[in-house]
Amino acid sequence: MVLDAWAVLALLRGEPAGARVEQAVATGRGVASWVNLGEVFYKEVRKVGEMRARGALSQVLANIRSEEPDRDLVLAAASIKVAGGLSYADCFALATAARHRAPLLTGDPEIIANAGDVEVVDLRSAA
Secondary structure (H helix, E strand, C coil), X not given: CEECHHHHXXXXXXXCCHHHHHHHHHCCCCEEEHHHHHHHHHHHHHHHCHHHHHHHHXXXXXXXXXXXXXXXXHHHHHHHHHCCCCCHHHHHHHHXXXXXXXXXXXXXXXXXXXXXXXXXXXXXXXX
16 A cells, blocks of 8 residues: 555544554555655644654654655656646655555545546545
8 A cells, every 4th residue: 555645644643534544554565655755744844843743754654664766756756747736746656656556545635636547545535
């Protein structure tokens, strides 16, 4: 399972959709791009401060695999971005899911509407 920032934030903030994310992470097969984890970090810094955001990110990293963007992932994300309608970070989530041929867990309406061939699990129904 690939997690975008929406999914990770739902988990960290104890939102209803976070329970589904926690189940997915418990399998030990969760992965997230560092671009999306960076988005999680800056959003958490704004909400709870840097120290607590670092702690929250460490908790997440203990349970998922993080993936640094390489040339192929950057180009795949850029190719998705060309179509428009998504932030560059969202494109990394989709490109990571495509790379792993794994479903993307998200509740982000822009990703859900623009997923293309990537399987998306809409977490909003769990909210």
